[in-house]
Amino acid sequence: MSSWLDYTINGLIVGNVYALVAVGLALIFGVSRLINFAQGSIYLVGAYIGWVAVVQLHTPLPLTIILVAVVAALVGLIIERFGLRPLQNSVRIAPLLATIGISFVLDQLVMLTFSPNPRALPSQLPDVRFQVGGGTIGPLDLLIAGVGLTSALLLFAFLRYSKLGWAVRAASQDRDAAMQMGVDVNRVNQAVFGIAAALGGVSGLLVGMYYNQIDTAMSLQATLKGVVAEVVGGAGNVPGAVVGSLLLGLVESYGVAVFGTSYRNLFAFLLLVVVLVLRPNGLFASARQAPPEPLTGTFIAPSRPLRIPRWALLVTAAVFAILPFFPVSFYVLQTLINAWLLGMLALSLTLVAGTVGQVSLGHAALLAIGAYTSALLSLTLSVPVGLAIIAGGLMSAALGTLLISPSFRLRGHYVSIATLAIGEIVSLVILNWESVTRGPIGISGIPPLSLFGYDLISPASIYWFSFVVMVVLALLQGRLLGSHLGRSFRAIRDDDIAARAYGLSLNRYKSLAFIFGGFAAGVSGGIAAHLYSYINHETFNTQQSILALTVVILGGLGNVVGAIVGAVALVGLPEVFRIAAEYRILIYGIVLLLLVRFRPQGLLGTI
Amino acid sequence: MAEQLHAMLSLRGLTRRFGGLTAVDAIDLDLARGELVSIIGPNGAGKTTLFNLVTGLDRPDAGHVGFEGGDITGLSPERLAAAGIARTFQLGRVFGNLSVMDNVLVGAHTRLRAVKPAVPVIGPLLELGLALLRPASVKVEEERLREEVKVILARFGERLLPRIDQPAYSLSYANRRRVEIARALALMPRLLLLDEPTAGMNPTETAEMQALIAELKAEGLTILLIEHKLEMVMRLSDRVIVMDEGRKIAEGPGEEVRNDPKVIEAYLGHGLSGTAEQESAA
Ligand SMILES: Nc1ncnc2c1ncn2[C@@H]1O[C@H](COP(=O)(O)OP(=O)(O)O)[C@@H](O)[C@H]1O
Ligand SMILES: [Mg+2]
Numbered sequence: 033m034s035s036w037l038d039y040t041i042n043g044l045i046v047g048n049v050y051a052l053v054a055v056g057l058a059l060i061f062g063v064s065r066l067i068n069f070a071q072g073s074i075y076l077v078g079a080y081i082g083w084v085a086v087v088q089l090h091t092p093l094p095l096t097i098i099l100v101a102v103v104a105a106l107v108g109l110i111i112e113r114f115g116l117r118p119l120q121n122s123v124r125i126a127p128l129l130a131t132i133g134i135s136f137v138l139d140q141l142v143m144l145t146f147s148p149n150p151r152a153l154p155s156q157l158p159d160v161r162f163q164v165g166g167g168t169i170g171p172l173d174l175l176i177a178g179v180g181l182t183s184a185l186l187l188f189a190f191l192r193y194s195k196l197g198w199a200v201r202a203a204s205q206d207r208d209a210a211m212q213m214g215v216d217v218n219r220v221n222q223a224v225f226g227i228a229a230a231l232g233g234v235s236g237l238l239v240g241m242y243y244n245q246i247d248t249a250m251s252l253q254a255t256l257k258g259v260v261a262e263v264v265g266g267a268g269n270v271p272g273a274v275v276g277s278l279l280l281g282l283v284e285s286y287g288v289a290v291f292g293t294s295y296r297n298l299f300a301f302l303l304l305v306v307v308l309v310l311r312p313n314g315l316f317a318s319a320r321q322a323p324p325e326p327l328t329g330t331f332i333a334p335s336r337p338l339r340i341p342r343w344a345l346l347v348t349a350a351v352f353a354i355l356p357f358f359p360v361s362f363y364v365l366q367t368l369i370n371a372w373l374l375g376m377l378a379l380s381l382t383l384v385a386g387t388v389g390q391v392s393l394g395h396a397a398l399l400a401i402g403a404y405t406s407a408l409l410s411l412t413l414s415v416p417v418g419l420a421i422i423a424g425g426l427m428s429a430a431l432g433t434l435l436i437s438p439s440f441r442l443r444g445h446y447v448s449i450a451t452l453a454i455g456e457i458v459s460l461v462i463l464n465w466e467s468v469t470r471g472p473i474g475i476s477g478i479p480p481l482s483l484f485g486y487d488l489i490s491p492a493s494i495y496w497f498s499f500v501v502m503v504v505l506a507l508l509q510g511r512l513l514g515s516h517l518g519r520s521f522r523a524i525r526d527d528d529i530a531a532r533a534y535g536l537s538l539n540r541y542k543s544l545a546f547i548f549g550g551f552a553a554g555v556s557g558g559i560a561a562h563l564y565s566y567i568n569h570e571t572f573n574t575q576q577s578i579l580a581l582t583v584v585i586l587g588g589l590g591n592v593v594g595a596i597v598g599a600v601a602l603v604g605l606p607e608v609f610r611i612a613a614e615y616r617i618l619i620y621g622i623v624l625l626l627l628v629r630f631r632p633q634g635l636l637g638t639i
Numbered sequence: 640m641a642e643q644l645h646a647m648l649s650l651r652g653l654t655r656r657f658g659g660l661t662a663v664d665a666i667d668l669d670l671a672r673g674e675l676v677s678i679i680g681p682n683g684a685g686k687t688t689l690f691n692l693v694t695g696l697d698r699p700d701a702g703h704v705g706f707e708g709g710d711i712t713g714l715s716p717e718r719l720a721a722a723g724i725a726r727t728f729q730l731g732r733v734f735g736n737l738s739v740m741d742n743v744l745v746g747a748h749t750r751l752r753a754v755k756p757a758v759p760v761i762g763p764l765l766e767l768g769l770a771l772l773r774p775a776s777v778k779v780e781e782e783r784l785r786e787e788v789k790v791i792l793a794r795f796g797e798r799l800l801p802r803i804d805q806p807a808y809s810l811s812y813a814n815r816r817r818v819e820i821a822r823a824l825a826l827m828p829r830l831l832l833l834d835e836p837t838a839g840m841n842p843t844e845t846a847e848m849q850a851l852i853a854e855l856k857a858e859g860l861t862i863l864l865i866e867h868k869l870e871m872v873m874r875l876s877d878r879v880i881v882m883d884e885g886r887k888i889a890e891g892p893g894e895e896v897r898n899d900p901k902v903i904e905a906y907l908g909h910g911l912s913g914t915a916e917q918e919s920a921a
Contacts, residue, residue: 334736334808508771515770516754516781519741523734530732533694534826535720535749544767638736 037167039289040282045173047281048180049242052235053258054265054273055187056228062204062268063217063224067445069131070111071232072255073138078104078233079240079250080142083153093156097179100237101230107138108229112221118629123333128391128445129585129628135251136578136621143248144614150247153240176238183231184274191270196223204268232258252574253297256456259449260304266314276314298460301453308450309438332389332525332589337637340593352499356492363607365491369563371603372498376556377576378583378595379505380549385581386589386638387513388545389525391448392436394455395553395580396572400462402428402554403561403572404469407478410562417482421558428554433546440542443528455577462569474568481562498559502596505552509592512548513639521545522590522639575617582624588634597635646705647672647861648693648830653702655688662688664885665702670830675852675862677872677893680882681906686865687729689882690832693863694726695719706830721749723829727819727836729865735808739799742807742818743788746825753780784825791821794851813844820851831855832863837871849875869897881905 053071060068078100085091085099115134119126157175161168191197196219202210203220211217236254240246261280265272280300287299307315356365377399385391406424409415415423435458439450462469469475481488481497488494512518520541523531528538561567583602587594602623606616627634648670655663662685670676678686691697693704695716704712711719725746734742753776754769756762769777792799795817802810807818816836823831836852837845849871856862856875866872872879873893881889881896883905889896896902 332736334806336806511771511773512767515773516744516748516751517767517770519737519745520748522737522741523745526734526736527732529696530728530734531745532716533696533720533726534745534822535717536745537717540763544763547764547767 035166036289037165039285041164041167041169041173043282043285044278045176045242045281046285047261047278048176049235049239049277050257050261050280051180051274051277052183052231052238053254054261054277055183055270056224056231057258057262058265058268058270058273059200059204059224059228061262062270063200063207063220064116064127065268066116066127066131067259067267067449068225068228069128069255069448070115070135070138071228071258072251072253073135073142074104074107074111074229074232075236075239075254075258076139076142076246076248076251077107078236079153079246080146080236081233082237082240083146083151083246086154086156087151093175096156097234097237100233104233104236105226105230107233108225108227109222111229112225115625116225117218117221123632124444125332125389125391125589126628126632128448129581130625132393132448132578132581133621133624133628135255137618137625139248139251140618140621142251144618146248148248150245152244153237153246154244155241157241172241176242179234179238183234187227187231187270190227196220200224252452252456256297256304256449256453257300260300260307260453263304263312263446263449264307264315266316269314269316272314272316275316279315294460294464298457298464301457301460304453305438305450305457308442308446312442312446332386332638333632335588335633335637337588337591337639338635340636345593349503353496356495362491365495367604367607368600369491369495369498371600372495372502373556373560373563374580374583374603375502375596375599376498376505376552376559377580378587378599379502379509379592380551380553380556381580382584382587382590382592382595383509383512383521383549383552384545385584386591387518387521387525388542390439390451390542390545391581392451393448393574393577393581394436394451394453394458396574396576397435397455397458398428398432398550398553399557399560399576400458400567400569400572401431401550402557403567404462404475405554406558407475407561407567408468410479411475411477416485417479417562418484421555421562424558424561425551425554428557429547429550432550432554433543436546437539437543440539452574455574459569459573469569472568474566474571475561476566478561478565478567480565481559494563501555501559505555506592506596509548509552513590513592517541517544578624579617579620582620582627584634585624585627585632586634588636588638590639591634591636594634594636601635646670647674647707648863649705650689650693651703651705653689653692653704654700655685655692655697656700661885663692663699666882666885666887668880668887670861670863672861673856673859674877675856675864675875676878676880677864677866677876678880678882679866679869679872680888683884684882685885686882687834690726690834690863690865694724694832720826723826724832725823725826725828725830726832727816727823727834729834729838731812731815731819733807733810733815733818733822736806738806739792739803739810739818739821740785740788743791743821743825744784746822747784747787747827749826750784751780753777788821788825791824794824794854795821796847813840816840816848824855828860830861830863832865834865835867836864837866837868845871873897 053075057068057071060066081100081103082096085096111134115130116127119130155172157171161170191201199215199220200223202215203217261277262273264279265276283303284296284299288296381395402424405427406420409420409423410417435454436451439447442450463471481494488497520536524536524538524541583598584595586601587598646669650666650668653663653666666689680686692699695714698713703710755766758765798814798817807815820836837848852875876893879893879896880887881902888901888905889899
């Protein structure tokens with residue numbers, strides 16, 4: 033590929049693929065004001081169904097496409113029926129968490145079934161290219177364009193001429209009015225989830241063929257790309273989603289032409305953040321008005337938190353503090369050290385997601401910033417490890433807050449999308465900024481934990497160090513929640529409009545929460561770096577963000593003690609039951625889903 | 640001119656459009672210090688939108704809002720709260736998971752001094768530090784505000800005080816409305832905007848609320864009141880403004896406005912929706 037025409041064709045083809053994902057997202061957002069985080073997982077499922085069909089069943093291409101569309105649609109219907117419909121009357125945060133959990137579970141199921149290794153997905157089409165003007169175009173390009181156009185026509189006909197299509201349009205214009213006119217909202221939801229899933233699945237198939245490769249990391253990327261396109265086009269706007277997708281494809285393609293392949297995603301995510309901040313209603317929104325609210329009602333489940341008496345907390349803390357004096361195995365200490373590190377991350381997330389209501393999905397980025405800062409300071413500038421870890425916490429607090437600040441204007445699902453994208457941006461910057469971060473090679477030989485010149489090598493000393501740091505952070509956070517900041521944070525979460533009307537600046541208080549939470553997460557990442565002695569851009573990934581979220585929900589949103597209890601439970605129980613490592617993540621996802629459905633207030637209650 | 644000099648709040652040509660609909664259409668209004676003016680009109684007349692424009696939750700497409708001699712058009716709600724404008728919301732916006740005490744304390748947020756030093760740039764960091772360290776000055780301030788909250792809650796008799804530590808979501812509808820008003824009073828407002836404070840209340844509760852508003856007025860508070868219950872409007876108001884389809888169709892003393900044919904026509908034209916007759920019958 034060389035000419036600009038080639039890049040243009042490439043951009044439009046890729047944009048076409050994004051459109052298949054984005055249109056589904058727009059349909060779903062239109063009728064249920066929900067960003068379906070599982071859309072990328074369906075795309076992943078589509079790619080792997082396609083692989084089974086092509087490589088194992090040797091189906092002809094048209095049959096492959098139909099098969100993928102049907103299976104994907106079924107998955108979509110199942111998600112709607114069993115994942116989301118039961119949550120129709122629950123709190124605002126529930127469907128958001130549910131689609132995150134579903135996405136996680138689906139990805140893990142695919143990974144366990146097919147292994148995480150990439151696979152080739154041949155397109156079955158002749159490998160010829162035709163000259164068009166100054167560029168070339170291949171049969172696969174034409175297929176993708178053809179599928180895109182056909183889907184658009186079918187969708188248009190469905191929305192315009194069928195009764196169910198009319199109901200979908202009515203519901204997305206005014207859901208309440210549509211319900212009063214007798215529109216069956218469940219059927220409408222079924223229809224949009226089925227259609228969205230079929231389109232998403234086919235999109236995954238086509239992308240797999242286009243790059244002749246599929247792997248399980250596709251899912252998150254697809255969700256993000258689809259959301260970028262959808263948001264650029266204006267949330268819930270179906271034609272807007274198509275235009276947004278083509279635009280995204282072109283921006284990426286030209287970006288790659290100028291800067292190189294590794295910048296492709298960076299452009300997409302930066303575009304998302306810029307659009308979310310400057311034009312939250314999309315590029316084509318005409319009138320100035322409040323952006324459509326992603327669902328209404330209370331944000332978290334009201335509950336009366338379990339009050340644990342102070343003496344019980346003291347006794348428990350004392351037991352854990354003297355634990356290393358007893359003949360416990362190295363393995364138990366190791367497990368608990370992991371729990372304390374996760375506990376610090378959970379403290380951070382429970383403050384941000386629970387107390388202030390900003391469900392961050394990019395929290396692992398805060399770990400990464402702390403870890404890299406601490407590792408680099410101690411390695412290159414020989415800063416004492418103890419100080420380096422604190423510096424890591426401060427850097428995470430400052431840089432993390434700065435990076436996330438564009439999302440302070442956003443609400444609900446948009447916050448999650450923005451933080452997910454910002455997390456990806458951090459990881460991409462770490463990967464590409466080789467002069468500082470050593471790029472894909474990562475940082476090795478990070479000095480071990482030490483305090484006042486003494487190396488902490490024995491498991492007991494590491495245990496004590498991480499335990500004490502976590503307890504101090506928890507006590508500070510408890511103190512914070514008892515101050516005027518605690519009520520201010522929670523007021524913003526419960527009703528940001530009323531909070532503003534009483535003088536609470538959202539920027540100021542969200543910043544303060546992220547500064548405090550960023551410090552805790554950065555310290556956790558810093559300690560981890562010195563424990564692992566090697567880190568790279570993938571050490572702190574979305575899986576950890578989701579794990580932390582599960583811990584937070586398990587313990588009870590905003591609940592300080594709950595965050596620690598949740599961390600011990602989620603790290604400890606799989607060890608107790610000897611669950612194989614590869615199944616753990618799947619189990620975390622399932623736990624998240626079950627909690628959202630059956631105990632949204634968690635073990636100890638939301639605060 | 641003289642009138643404008645005295646006006647605490649003055650609206651000039653205030654306009655807000657939603658697509659093709661002009662929800663607030665060139666409204667002029669002057670409110671003198673200590674005055675209580677009621678705004679009535681059928682549902683959808685634009686009353687709540689007008690409140691949103693005055694409190695900064697929405698921005699006008701045209702026109703100006705003046706407050707105590709300054710132009711406050713388009714200022715953020717945070718700034719306006721700090722300037723002393725407090726409001727309640729028609730549909731109720733209490734902080735559901737916060738206790739009654741905390742809800743009302745949030746109302747006093749703009750009056751925090753010790754914990755929120757007015758220092759540029761590093762002010763927020765100082766606030767975080769002071770909240771964690773809690774020096775004596777911060778503790779004293781917090782204690783004082785808590786005492787003040789109890790005094791405010793006492794104005795509602797035994798309605799709220801016994802429930803001071805209960806989360807707001809567990810309160811009755813009427814009590815949540817009272818918490819909203821208590822929260823507004825905790826701001827020590829110079830101007831108070833009440834959006835249908837008695838909606839959904841029974842006659843006893845309404846009478847209580849009316850007595851409270853009369854008290855506030857007697858204390859010299861400047862109040863803008865949206866209310867459907869005409870009986871109450873007539874008793875409390877120095878002046879009544881009638882809105883219909885975004886426009887001001889009548890203004891004057893209650894009795895005069897009540898018999899204005901344009902007003903009767905506006906209510907009848909809307910099939911009596913949300914009129915005084917309906918409300919008081921309910
Ligand atoms: N955010 C909004 N977007 C579109 N239309 C709105 C919005 N807010 C209010 N309106 C419309 O403006 C008109 C006035 O509404 P409102 O001020 O709530 O009336 P009132 O409080 O007098 O009952 C209504 O027709 C309402 O539908
Ligand atoms: Mg109203």
